Amino acid sequence: xxxxxxxxxxxxxxxxxxxxxxxxxxxxxxxxxxxxxxxxxxxxxxxxxxxxxxxxxxxxxxxxxxxxxxxxxxxxxxxxxxxxxxxxxxxxxxxxxxxxxxxxxxxxxxxxxxxxxxxxxxxxxxxxxxxxxxxxxxxxxxxxxxxxxxxxxxxxxxxxxxxxxxxxxxxxxxxxxxxxxxxxxxxxxxxxxxxxxxxxxxxxxxxxxxxxxxxxxxxxxxxxxxxx
Numbered sequence: 001x002x003x004x005x006x007x008x009x010x011x012x013x014x015x016x017x018x019x020x021x022x023x024x025x026x027x028x029x030x031x032x033x034x035x036x037x038x039x040x041x042x043x044x045x046x047x048x049x050x051x052x053x054x055x056x057x058x059x060x061x062x063x064x065x066x067x068x069x070x071x072x073x074x075x076x077x078x079x080x081x082x083x084x085x086x087x088x089x090x091x092x093x094x095x096x097x098x099x100x101x102x103x104x105x106x107x108x109x110x111x112x113x114x115x116x117x118x119x120x121x122x123x124x125x126x127x128x129x130x131x132x133x134x135x136x137x138x139x140x141x142x143x144x145x146x147x148x149x150x151x152x153x154x155x156x157x158x159x160x161x162x163x164x165x166x167x168x169x170x171x172x173x174x175x176x177x178x179x180x181x182x183x184x185x186x187x188x189x190x191x192x193x194x195x196x197x198x199x200x201x202x203x204x205x206x207x208x209x210x211x212x213x214x215x216x217x218x219x220x221x222x223x224x225x226x227x228x
Contacts, residue, residue, distance in 0.1 A: 023210070033045070033048060038113075039111065040111070041111055046109065049206075053215050054210075054212035054213055054215065056094070057171060057206070058094040058096060058105030058107060059076065059209065059211070061105070062169040063167075063197065063199075067096060067098040071094045071095050071097065071215070072155070076092050076093065076216075077092065077095075082140060082146075083149040088136075090106040090108060090137065092109070095156070102167070105171060106137055107170075107171045107172075107173065108134060108170070108172050108173070109174075110130050110174050110175075113176075114126040114174065114175055115175060117179075121185075130172055134170045137168075147166060151166075170198045171199045172199070173202070173206065174201075174202065175202050175203070177202045
């Protein structure tokens with residue numbers, strides 16, 4: 001195999017936007033989108049986050065402190081396939097990692113207009129369905145064969161000699177802060193609705209992560225190539 005360079009590096013047509021300018025711009029755009037009338041659909045929000053992957057939490061892990069390791073493939077996967085799973089797949093997924101753990105972060109988003117609670121203080125049907133989606137993914141990962149198929153599909157088996165722990169984490173991005181915190185009793189109740197390996201947050205909490213400024217996104221119909 002020839003190692004001769006067969007490509008030419010060219011300068012970009014214009015310099016990259018400095019991070020602080022980009023961050024300020026994206027924060028404004030995100031605020032405008034969330035507060036638009038009518039509220040944005042899930043599809044519109046998905047597209048915005050695909051264009052700005054630094055807004056999607058989980059690149060450096062979701063549980064505990066942020067890892068110093070970049071995620072595998074240096075990008076977030078949108079509509080991430082789960083081998084042999086034919087139901088709704090994660091809207092986004094990071095293959096985050098640390099020196100001792102592989103932590104796929106599966107992200108479910110809903111329309112920002114969906115409510116957390118009914119007027120009587122009961123969790124809404126939409127919220128229950130969103131949590132149930134995460135339960136289905138957890139159930140899928142509870143089968144050892146599925147974990148192995150997942151590792152092979154995404155090339156994680158290449159790092160088997162590290163003997164790192166495998167611990168998926170789950171994120172539900174749902175609703176708005178104003179409604180979630182309108183009643184302190186319901187705010188406290190909301191904190192107990194999520195298992196330890198599931199994080200819930202409103203769309204208002206999303207913000208660009210400077211550590212993820214060079215990360216990209218891969219579309220649902222990507223061709224995964226394992227580099228050996």
